[in-house]
Amino acid sequence: MPFDPDTDIERLPTEPGCYLMRDADGGVIYVGKAANLRARVRQYFGATSDTRYFVKLLDQFLDRIDVLITSNEKEALILENELIKRHQPRFNVELKDDKNFLHLRIDDRVDWPRIDVVRRPRRDGAKYFGPYHSASKIRSTLKLVERHFKLRNCDDLSFKNRSRPCLQYQIKRCPGPCVLPVDREAYQQQVAEVVLFLQGRRDELARQLEAKMRAAAAEMRYEQAARHRDQLKAIEGSLEDQQMVDLRAIDRDVFGLYREGGLLQVVILLVRRGRLVGSRAFGFDRQGTPDAEVLSTFCNLFYNAGNPVPHEVLMPVEPDGAAALQERLAELRETRVALKVPQRGSGRKLLEMASTNAEHAFFQARREEAVRDGGLVRLKKKLRLANLPYRIECYDISLFQGAQPVASRVVFEGGVPKRSAYRHYKIREVEGTDDFAMMREVLIRRLQRGLAEGDLPDLIVVDGGKGQLNVAVAVFEDLSVNGVDVVGLAKSRVLDGGTGPDGAVVRSAERVFLPGVKDPIVLRSHTDELFLMTHLRDEAHRFAITFHRKLRVGRNFESVLDEIPGVGIARRKALLRHFGSLKRLRRATVDAIAEVEGIGAHLARSIHEALVD
Numbered sequence: 318m319p320f321d322p323d324t325d326i327e328r329l330p331t332e333p334g335c336y337l338m339r340d341a342d343g344g345v346i347y348v349g350k351a352a353n354l355r356a357r358v359r360q361y362f363g364a365t366s367d368t369r370y371f372v373k374l375l376d377q378f379l380d381r382i383d384v385l386i387t388s389n390e391k392e393a394l395i396l397e398n399e400l401i402k403r404h405q406p407r408f409n410v411e412l413k414d415d416k417n418f419l420h421l422r423i424d425d426r427v428d429w430p431r432i433d434v435v436r437r438p439r440r441d442g443a444k445y446f447g448p449y450h451s452a453s454k455i456r457s458t459l460k461l462v463e464r465h466f467k468l469r470n471c472d473d474l475s476f477k478n479r480s481r482p483c484l485q486y487q488i489k490r491c492p493g494p495c496v497l498p499v500d501r502e503a504y505q506q507q508v509a510e511v512v513l514f515l516q517g518r519r520d521e522l523a524r525q526l527e528a529k530m531r532a533a534a535a536e537m538r539y540e541q542a543a544r545h546r547d548q549l550k551a552i553e554g555s556l557e558d559q560q561m562v563d564l565r566a567i568d569r570d571v572f573g574l575y576r577e578g579g580l581l582q583v584v585i586l587l588v589r590r591g592r593l594v595g596s597r598a599f600g601f602d603r604q605g606t607p608d609a610e611v612l613s614t615f616c617n618l619f620y621n622a623g624n625p626v627p628h629e630v631l632m633p634v635e636p637d638g639a640a641a642l643q644e645r646l647a648e649l650r651e652t653r654v655a656l657k658v659p660q661r662g663s664g665r666k667l668l669e670m671a672s673t674n675a676e677h678a679f680f681q682a683r684r685e686e687a688v689r690d691g692g693l694v695r696l697k698k699k700l701r702l703a704n705l706p707y708r709i710e711c712y713d714i715s716l717f718q719g720a721q722p723v724a725s726r727v728v729f730e731g732g733v734p735k736r737s738a739y740r741h742y743k744i745r746e747v748e749g750t751d752d753f754a755m756m757r758e759v760l761i762r763r764l765q766r767g768l769a770e771g772d773l774p775d776l777i778v779v780d781g782g783k784g785q786l787n788v789a790v791a792v793f794e795d796l797s798v799n800g801v802d803v804v805g806l807a808k809s810r811v812l813d814g815g816t817g818p819d820g821a822v823v824r825s826a827e828r829v830f831l832p833g834v835k836d837p838i839v840l841r842s843h844t845d846e847l848f849l850m851t852h853l854r855d856e857a858h859r860f861a862i863t864f865h866r867k868l869r870v871g872r873n874f875e876s877v878l879d880e881i882p883g884v885g886i887a888r889r890k891a892l893l894r895h896f897g898s899l900k901r902l903r904r905a906t907v908d909a910i911a912e913v914e915g916i917g918a919h920l921a922r923s924i925h926e927a928l929v930d
């Protein structure tokens with residue numbers, strides 16, 4: 318029998334542990350951990366939980382929930398990592414093998430260490446550096462190390478079997494420890510310097526080399542001093558491509574997160590000794606669980622996979638089970654680790670930088686995906702468009718409290734929302750609530766400006782059926798707009814009869830009206846085309862509703878204050894300027910209200926009394 322939240326949740330234990338959500342075939346679709354299993358699962362089905370997208374998926378797939386009890390939350394964390402690796406559930410974040418990144422590895426515990434280039438760090442006690450995004454970056458790093466720090470680059474087998482040094486020795490890139498009596502301590506010193514260099518602790522390394530250079534010069538070992546001078550120059554040159562982002566000279570990983578519906582992007586900025594030395598970006602789909610849960614699971618997987626744990630891990634929100642996670646990270650690092658959610662200072666700035674990078678990486682990935690997957694190409698074909706609809710603008714007219722009209726525009730680029738281009742239009746010329754006339758006014762304003770500035774979209778979607786589309790086509794003709802496609806997107810309707818045999822509401826399919834074509838195009842369910850068009854329309858409605866909310870707040874401020882004798886337009890504006898919102902004004906004391914320009918003590922008391930709930 319499928320999982321029934323009303324009865325089955327109560328049967329779950331309240332101990333810590335992991336839960337495995339399974340589909341009808343018994344396959345694991347999601348693994349989570351919790352300090353209290355029953356409470357955690359209940360959260361998914363609570364009215365106030367922020368898991369709507371995930372719950373939609375669960376409605377479709379969830380059949381039963383199995384649990385594994387552990388003795389504490391940290392054990393649950395370790396078990397979760399194992400279970401995700403074993404089952405690879407479709408709705409969990411999964412740390413995929415990232416073939417695009419390379420790392421450098423040095424095992425400084427062995428005799429005559431060398432540098433290896435590897436794909437993935439392992440927990441084998443060696444030191445790992447990176448990730449390096451490009452082969453050229455790793456080549457230039459290795460070149461600098463070979464030229465100035467002279468570590469061997471041969472493999473262990475060659476090293477053991479050499480009877481004389483190789484070319485590296487001839488060109489002064491290796492002291493030849495394979496056969497020559499090289500000073501072991503001096504070689505280890507070189508290794509330690511390379512480690513400092515690769516760890517990004519280049520200021521520290523520069524200070525050491527400078528001291529050595531001065532000492533060598535003072536002792537008239539000029540060749541040695543010249544070598545240190547060259548090393549210094551090379552390090553200083555390499556510092557230029559590492560941006561200083563933090564005055565605190567510690568190692569920090571900074572997590573940024575950006576999401577749209579079920580699509581999610583995580584970016585980790587790697588800050589070493591205050592310098593930004595690299596970043597990692599991971600994209601996921603079908604992720605509907607809250608940020609705190611995603612961050613906790615992802616962080617657990619990321620560091621358990623062998624990635625070096627820094628002194629501090631900065632997160633935009635507190636991850637689920639933060640204390641247990643911090644304890645686990647300290648175990649992996651073998652010393653203290655701080656897991657922080659900074660609210661101000663350099664940490665907060667770094668978080669903002671990580672979140673901007675996550676947003677950027679998200680759109681970059683979606684653009685590439687849209688082109689790669691051909692979703693836009695299919696939409697072009699299906700709607701018989703002249704252009705590939707890279708930039709789509711959707712226009713919607715809605716009414717506030719049955720009277721106040723609002724026109725809104727949402728924009729998708731590369732198949733994903735571009736929120737910075739959304740806007741609301743105040744209707745200037747139309748009296749009353751004539752939808753068609755308002756749509757006409759808004760489109761004329763948009764297209765006139767676009768024609769003047771040479772900035773037009775590939776496709777305009779008007780929210781509505783034939784009537785709205787005809788208005789748009791007439792505007793296109795009046796303004797001689799060419800090279801832009803236009804379609805009407807009609808809402809799905811409740812069909813005759815209203816409900817199906819199971820009692821569910823029966824709706825028509827989504828319909829798209831094309832200019833000059835009598836019958837609308839019906840988009841097939843579960844296709845990218847339908848997903849894109851419904852996402853566009855939902856986004857337009859969501860955006861209109863947020864504006865209505867703002868209007869309501871604004872109106873309340875006015876209407877509440879209007880009722881207080883002695884508060885006219887000027888004083889109302891002064892109060893709004895001073896407090897910013899009705900909520901803050903309500904919380905203000907009489908003295909604080911009296912400080913507002915034009916409001917004396919007497920009026921301040923009247924306002925305060927009028928606003929007390």
Ligand code: SF4
Pocket residue numbers: 469470471475476479481482483484485486491492493494495496
């Ligand atoms: S000189 Fe010897 S130790 Fe150095 S790279 Fe060549 S073979 Fe290896």
